Amino acid sequence: MRKSLMKSAAFAAFSSVLVTGCGSEVGGTALAGEIDVRTLDVGKYPTLPVSAYYEYKNSFTNGQALASMRLADNLVLGTEVDPKLKYGAWDSFAPERLPYAMGNRLQPILKEHRMLYGFSTASSDKEYFTGFALAPGDDELADIQRSLQPTYFGIRVMQFPNQVAAARAAESIESLDFSVAPDQNQKVSLDKYPAAQAHWRPGIPTMAVTIARGSYAAILNVGVPSPDLAQLKDLADRVLDIQLPALDKLPPLTPMEILMLDNDPARLLERALNREQLGGPETNRSASYGLKGFLHVRRDEQEHQALYQENGVEHVGIGWEATVFRARDTLSAEKFQTGLFEGPRFGPAAPPTAVPNTTCIENKVTSSDTKRFSCSVRYRQYVAVVSSHQINDAYQRAAAQYAVLANAQ
Incomplete structure (x- = not known):
């Protein structure tokens, strides 16, 4: 073949789009042993799962x-x-x-x-x-x-x-x-x-x-x-x-089967922070992948491939404001989160004090796609990653993301 214009796969790990704000609505009640998410400082970020304000339309x-x-x-x-x-x-x-x-x-x-x-x-x-x-x-x-x-x-x-x-x-x-x-x-x-x-x-x-x-x-x-x-x-x-x-091993699809595909089969986009309450699908912003598909679009995450496999992370949702991973179980999610920010690309950053099960790092190289700070938030078997150029904004995103995960149960 001669040449073809292609998108670069140099998408940074867990990038998110900085967009204008919308109103916040905090719902739900705390279960035994869990904090009341209504007490978290979420700024203007929404805290309800995406199904509360968006319904996917098949086309x-x-x-x-x-x-x-x-x-x-x-x-x-x-x-x-x-x-x-x-x-x-x-x-x-x-x-x-x-x-x-x-x-x-x-x-x-x-x-x-x-x-x-x-x-x-x-x-x-x-x-x-x-x-x-x-x-x-x-x-x-x-x-x-x-x-x-x-x-x-x-x-x-x-x-x-x-x-x-x-x-x-x-x-x-x-x-x-x-x-x-x-x-x-x-x-x-x-x-x-x-x-x-x-x-x-x-x-x-x-x-x-x-x-x-x-x-x-x-x-x-x-x-x-x-x-x-x-x-x-x-x-x-x-x-x-x-x-x-x-x-x-991959059965071809009929046009009717293409029309009726589920946009969120693992229910991970449902659990992703979505500031603008946007839908999809878009292959790099509102997308549900298996592990191999995710590694195609996020090549820098291949260094963590063994970590994904060991902890049963077989499905990934790339949302507008967060990337959500589902591990095999709660213990696997904890191990996955521990290893997720290991590597030469990351430096230390303090986590927010009020958000449970949250770790943060400072990305050593930034760009329009790679924000300066990233925080991972764990809730049961789910781990979500949010990013921002400002640490306080990263904290509010992490708080809102934790609330979304809790409210999606």
């Missing part, structure tokens, strides 16, 4: 976003292929976003074969490599990127209405990509995957592979530091060894 457009999240939970992570492939990018896409996500050249093919939705992910061993700068040699950006001598792969998986449409789309995509430089490209076969269609340009350290699998079609691009075809084929095989069985 096909919303369903496509939810289907993309479901797909993300079943796409290969770079670290599954090689622990060094821990940096990356991602994007989800539906037909109306094809020019942005896939480039203008592919748009007619995907429309013709009625692509329903898709998700892209790329992984590299170089932090600043753009995994979707994939032009074979005649693109200046790609040449600059390849000067980093990365090992990487980028994969785009799309669902079509049926197997015939997926197979025809894959064939057309390969034909179009090969035709970019037919006098220089050479066909490549993968012994393990005879159904795959692949090509490379000798002297350029990349290879493109297209393969249909049931109702899914995948576009895979791989790259290694030097133009070694054997290494490229080996990397492609290792990616497909993981990806194709995962697709075999």
